[in-house]
Amino acid sequence: MRSTLLLSLVMSLILGTSYWYTATAHMCPVPIEYSLGDIDDRFGLTAEVAKEAALAAEQIWEEALGRDLFSYTEGAKFAINFIYDERQQKTRTEEEWRINLDAAEAKNRALIEEVKELGKKHEAARAVFDQEREAYDNRLAAYNEEVERYNKEGGAPPEEFAALRTEARALADALDDLLDLESELNREAEEINKLGEIGNKSIAAYNDEVVEYNEIFGQRETFTQGDFERDRINVYKFSTTEELTAVLAHEFGHALGIG
Numbered sequence: 640m641r642s643t644l645l646l647s648l649v650m651s652l653i654l655g656t657s658y659w660y661t662a663t664a665h666m667c668p669v670p671i672e673y674s675l676g677d678i679d680d681r682f683g684l685t686a687e688v689a690k691e692a693a694l695a696a697e698q699i700w701e702e703a704l705g706r707d708l709f710s711y712t713e714g715a716k717f718a719i720n721f722i723y724d725e726r727q728q729k730t731r732t733e734e735e736w737r738i739n740l741d742a743a744e745a746k747n748r749a750l751i752e753e754v755k756e757l758g759k760k761h762e763a764a765r766a767v768f769d770q771e772r773e774a775y776d777n778r779l780a781a782y783n784e785e786v787e788r789y790n791k792e793g794g795a796p797p798e799e800f801a802a803l804r805t806e807a808r809a810l811a812d813a814l815d816d817l818l819d820l821e822s823e824l825n826r827e828a829e830e831i832n833k834l835g836e837i838g839n840k841s842i843a844a845y846n847d848e849v850v851e852y853n854e855i856f857g858q859r860e861t862f863t864q865g866d867f868e869r870d871r872i873n874v875y876k877f878s879t880t881e882e883l884t885a886v887l888a889h890e891f892g893h894a895l896g897i898g
Contacts (some may be wrong), residue, residue, distance in 0.1 A: 670710040671894055674720030676871065681728075681890045684721060684883075692880050693719060696887035709891065717894070719887065726863075726876040733856045734878060740852060743845045750838040757831050761824065776815050782806050830838070850874050867893035 669722035675689055690711065786803060789795035795803060865874040865886045872890040877883040 669895075670707045671717060671893075672710050672712040672715040673717045673719060673872075674711065674715040678721045681723040688880060689719070689721065689883075690746075691884040693887050695884045696891055699884075700891055701890045706829035708895065713866055717870050719874065720865050721874050724875060730876055730878060736852055736856075737760045740845070740848060743841070743848065746805040747838065747842050747845055750834070750841065752837055754831060754835050757827075757834070761827050761831060764827070765824055768817070771820070772817055775810070775817055778813070779810055782810060807840055 663875065673693070675686055675693070678684055678686060678689060679705070694711060697711075701708050711868055735826055775864070782803070794800070864876045864882075865872060867890045872887065872894070874890075
């Protein structure tokens with residue numbers, strides 16, 4: 640967004656001064672020969688990329704005014720220097736911090752979704768368990784009623800007695816299965832709760848980081864990104880090659896004599 644705004648401002652400046660430059664071109668001999676000067680390694684900027692940005696910046700002016708205004712010439716006295724100081728350092732720190740915050744936010748969102756998904760699966764499994772437990776309770780109640788009825792009658796016939804013993808063993812096995820399932824569900828619930836606690840701590844840490852970030856970078860400072868001197872352009876701050884192009888185009892305007 641910053642780069643777009645800068646480029647828009649540059650183009651507005653060009654359109655607003657095209658007539659002025661045509662009328663006063665004799666005051667500024669063109670084309671202006673320029674070269675690359677010192678590039679601080681801490682920018683992480685290669686000479687090739689810097690040259691491409693400069694060529695793009697001169698093209699903005701030349702296309703708008705329809706004439707050759709600048710010429711990149713190795714060894715030209717008029718040089719573009721890249722001076723690394725606290726402006727670029729603060730920009731880089733802010734960008735790195737923001738990238739880390741974005742990564743933390745994405746991680747937290749993924750963790751929240753994972754907890755939600757595990758919670759849904761657990762609730763579904765718990766619902767199945769409740770149905771099976773209800774079916775077991777009904778089956779056990781029917782068994783107990785049958786046993787009580789036969790006890791009142793003085794005992795069950797041999798065949799019925801054998802059937803009741805078979806049902807008793809089946810009920811015991813079903814109860815063991817239910818207890819195992821309940822234990823597994825409780826273990827899952829504990830794991831989900833632990834994961835939720837981890838997520839809450841991570842989100843709290845993220846929120847603290849956001850507060851600190853906003854305290855440091857919330858108030859936007861106005862930086863001088865570059866300046867023009869008689870025989871040089873100094874660049875101090877940029878975030879992208881597009882923004883660098885805009886800064887250079889701005890300073891090229893000063894080189895052409897625009898205040």
